[in-house]
Amino acid sequence: MSNSNEPSVNLWPYVGYYSLTMVALTIALGILVVVIPTLSKEFGKAAGFAISFGSANVALYKFVRRNGRLFNRGEYWTIVLLSTLAAFFISAPLGWLAIAGEAKQHDLSNVPLAVWLGSVLFALLLTFGLNAAWYSSRFGRTLLKAELARRARTTPRRSARAVLRFTEAEYRSISLFRRNSGRKTAHTFSVIAPRSGHAAFLNRPRSCGAA
Numbered sequence: 110m111s112n113s114n115e116p117s118v119n120l121w122p123y124v125g126y127y128s129l130t131m132v133a134l135t136i137a138l139g140i141l142v143v144v145i146p147t148l149s150k151e152f153g154k155a156a157g158f159a160i161s162f163g164s165a166n167v168a169l170y171k172f173v174r175r176n177g178r179l180f181n182r183g184e185y186w187t188i189v190l191l192s193t194l195a196a197f198f199i200s201a202p203l204g205w206l207a208i209a210g211e212a213k214q215h216d217l218s219n220v221p222l223a224v225w226l227g228s229v230l231f232a233l234l235l236t237f238g239l240n241a242a243w244y245s246s247r248f249g250r251t252l253l254k255a256e257l258a259r260r261a262r263t264t265p266r267r268s269a270r271a272v273l274r275f276t277e278a279e280y281r282s283i284s285l286f287r288r289n290s291g292r293k294t295a296h297t298f299s300v301i302a303p304r305s306g307h308a309a310f311l312n313r314p315r316s317c318g319a320a
Contacts, residue, residue: 118176120188128195134160135203161236165192165243173256179249189244193237200232284305 138156142148170187173179180188242248 113177117181117184120191123172123188125190126171127164127192128199130167131160131164131196131199131237134163135199161196161239163242165240166248168192169244169249170252173249173252177253177256177260178190179246179253180244185227185244189237189240192240192244193233195232196236196240204232225278 138160139155142153189266
């Protein structure tokens with residue numbers, strides 16, 4: 110986690126990334142099960158962990174890519190809680206369908222209510238623990254290092270292009286001022302050139318700015 114003094118950001122977009130990824134991966138798993146019905150239950154359990162990891166990893170990647178840092182402490186626990194609730198609301202209909210299908214084959218009326226509540230509580234705690242692990246700095250540091258390296262490679266080029274566009278705009282304004290005011294050109298150079306720090310560029314021959 111990053112410094113807690115950093116201002117918090119809106120986490121709902123990243124909860125959305127988590128939810129959309131989970132839905133997409135769950136649909137993909139359902140299609141795979143239909144196409145290959147011989148898949149074992151152990152594969153389904155492993156796929157559940159993979160879906161949880163993939164969903165949190167996408168949300169964490171989007172956060173690091175946009176903010177250039179990891180979650181601070183408040184953001185961390187908030188995203189863990191919101192992602193857990195999102196996973197619960199996404200999984201609840203699937204769980205209900207699974208129970209309805211099982212009820213057609215076996216009588217579940219004798220199952221105590223405490224068992225159902227305990228199962229739901231266990232699922233919530235398991236999902237919360239997994240999200241806490243996936244969002245932790247252990248996984249986030251790798252994404253952060255990659256993002257910082259990407260920015261280090263691309264930022265100088267972007268800065269150079271931005272400076273060039275800015276200086277061209279200044280030069281056009283100077284040329285227009287020169288044509289309209291004549292004697293005030295020297296004053297314009299003395300004001301704009303020191304601010305931009307590109308006197309050599311601004312002192313190009315006068316023909317370059319005439320259009």
